[in-house]
Amino acid sequence: MLEMFQYQFMVNAFLAGIMIALLAAFSGSFMVLRRYALLTETLAHSALVGVAVGILMGNNPVWMAVVAAVLSAWTIEYLRSFFHLYSDAILAIFLSGSLALAVIIVSLAGAFNSSLFSYLFGSILSVTREEVWTIFAVGIPALLLLGYYYKELYFIAYDEEVAKTSGIRVTMLNFMLVSIVAVIIALSIRIVGTLLIGALMVIPTVAALRYRLGFTSTVALSIVFALFSVIAGMMLSYLFSLPSGATIVLCVLAIFVISLVINRR
Amino acid sequence: MTFEPAVFEVEHLELIAGGQPILKEVSFKVLQGEYCAVIGPNGGGKTTLMRLLLGLQKPTAGTIRLFGEAQARFRHWDRIGYVPQQVTQTDRLFPGTVEEIVSMGRISKLGWSKRWRKEDLRQIEGAMARMEVLDLRHRLIGELSGGQRQRVMIARALASDPKVLILDEPNTGVDQPSQQRFYALLRQLNRESHLTILFVTHDVGVIADDIGRLFTVNQTLSTCNDPKALMSCEGMSELYGIDAHLLSQHHRH
Numbered sequence: 215m216l217e218m219f220q221y222q223f224m225v226n227a228f229l230a231g232i233m234i235a236l237l238a239a240f241s242g243s244f245m246v247l248r249r250y251a252l253l254t255e256t257l258a259h260s261a262l263v264g265v266a267v268g269i270l271m272g273n274n275p276v277w278m279a280v281v282a283a284v285l286s287a288w289t290i291e292y293l294r295s296f297f298h299l300y301s302d303a304i305l306a307i308f309l310s311g312s313l314a315l316a317v318i319i320v321s322l323a324g325a326f327n328s329s330l331f332s333y334l335f336g337s338i339l340s341v342t343r344e345e346v347w348t349i350f351a352v353g354i355p356a357l358l359l360l361g362y363y364y365k366e367l368y369f370i371a372y373d374e375e376v377a378k379t380s381g382i383r384v385t386m387l388n389f390m391l392v393s394i395v396a397v398i399i400a401l402s403i404r405i406v407g408t409l410l411i412g413a414l415m416v417i418p419t420v421a422a423l424r425y426r427l428g429f430t431s432t433v434a435l436s437i438v439f440a441l442f443s444v445i446a447g448m449m450l451s452y453l454f455s456l457p458s459g460a461t462i463v464l465c466v467l468a469i470f471v472i473s474l475v476i477n478r479r
Numbered sequence: 480m481t482f483e484p485a486v487f488e489v490e491h492l493e494l495i496a497g498g499q500p501i502l503k504e505v506s507f508k509v510l511q512g513e514y515c516a517v518i519g520p521n522g523g524g525k526t527t528l529m530r531l532l533l534g535l536q537k538p539t540a541g542t543i544r545l546f547g548e549a550q551a552r553f554r555h556w557d558r559i560g561y562v563p564q565q566v567t568q569t570d571r572l573f574p575g576t577v578e579e580i581v582s583m584g585r586i587s588k589l590g591w592s593k594r595w596r597k598e599d600l601r602q603i604e605g606a607m608a609r610m611e612v613l614d615l616r617h618r619l620i621g622e623l624s625g626g627q628r629q630r631v632m633i634a635r636a637l638a639s640d641p642k643v644l645i646l647d648e649p650n651t652g653v654d655q656p657s658q659q660r661f662y663a664l665l666r667q668l669n670r671e672s673h674l675t676i677l678f679v680t681h682d683v684g685v686i687a688d689d690i691g692r693l694f695t696v697n698q699t700l701s702t703c704n705d706p707k708a709l710m711s712c713e714g715m716s717e718l719y720g721i722d723a724h725l726l727s728q729h730h731r732h
Contacts, residue, residue, distance in 0.1 A: 381556035
């Protein structure tokens with residue numbers, strides 16, 4: 215089985231996958247606790263608009279995805295904090311709106327083909343060395359920022375208003391968190407795909423919550439779950455020629471079901 | 480004797496929302512070391528007034544000064560501990576030990592390294608000890624009883640070593656013995672630690688002996704300087720119908 219690492223593309227895929235698992239589970243913990251799980255799904259669809267524009271214009275779709283996801287994240291956060299609109303309603307509007315826009319752009323480009331398919335569902339074979347570098351170059355600063363503001367983000371997740379009254383710059387940190395999440399999602403679409411990255415952000419934390427631990431332990435456990443799912447998913451996908459993103463999601467779902475069963479009370 | 484500015488100094492405060500006046504012509508002062516209760520009917524603007532003091536909402540007109548400084552320029556928010564409404568109804572699944580929750584109150588005091596220093600750990604532990612939750616430090620917040628959770632939330636507010644505590648009816652869903660213990664702890668904080676307390680409550684009858692002054696908020700604010708003689712106070716007679724059971728409680732305890 216280890217012969218898979220003789221292939222450069224497998225090494226690339228594992229490096230990228232491990233980084234994405236770390237980022238997705240860490241940032242996802244805050245999103246789940248803030249009842250913002252659906253934002254990950256919405257931003258993934260916004261990223262798809264960027265991919266579509268990239269395909270239409272012949273630019274690198276990944277960078278266009280980053281731009282689209284970040285713009286969408288800022289708009290959503292702005293609407294949420296300054297207009298006090300219902301968060302879930304805003305997310306629903308953005309989710310379907312983005313998908314509609316992406317479909318129109320892609321059809322204009324005449325590109326309903328395998329290239330789009332790989333962005334939707336992830337493709338282990340498509341990860342280049344250059345993309346691995348990009349993921350690490352953006353991912354490491356993102357991890358450091360999340361780690362640096364870890365305590366503040368936790369406080370905000372528990373009680374945004376009390377955090378504000380204690381002097382924490384809540385608005386700034388909220389924009390930072392959604393920006394980081396947007397970038398992570400856009401960068402991940404090559405590996406797990408637009409339609410599946412939300413699962414990798416949300417399910418490891420939801421599974422870890424079943425063990426009823428403190429916050430730090432819950433985050434650590436969710437990272438372990440995400441890493442395990444990505445590594446196991448990629449191996450299975452290699453061995454049985456399955457789509458990588460879907461295999462990873464099924465692995466994390468299996469962990470969730472096991473966590474649910476052994477912690478039933 | 481040194482001059483100490485008032486903790487809160489509110490002048491001609493007014494809030495109009497959706498064309499409706501919520502608060503008008505509200506002026507009052509809270510001095511350092513005072514224990515003040517705030518009462519009034521539901522929807523009378525008590526919570527809104529607390530939110531205005533904390534800067535969570537902007538007034539339509541009027542000024543708020545905190546420790547002598549205009550609110551817009553005030554930066555020492557760690558001097559104000561806030562315990563919001565519904566502290567007893569937190570999400571049961573939320574991952575957090577008592578220690579993790581209480582530590583939150585200290586975060587704004589962290590330096591650039593974001594690491595807990597000895598002083599921080601001492602204050603966090605001290606806050607837990609004062610609120611008698613030290614033995615619960617490794618328990619999950621979702622597993623605690625209403626009364627225990629209430630004390631944890633106050634410990635969190637105390638962790639930043641504040642000068643003043645704002646409590647907004649934090650006693651919903653707490654049983655009677657826990658309530659009594661809670662009032663005793665507040666009295667202790669005020670008398671022994673000289674903490675200024677602004678307490679929004681329905682149970683003013685029970686703490687009438689502890690508090691120095693009473694504010695009645697019902698769109699406007701009236702001050703009662705002798706809470707023991709509740710009925711003689713301005714504004715009380717209008718409220719009598721609403722808060723009658725609270726006044727009669729005073730005689731039961």
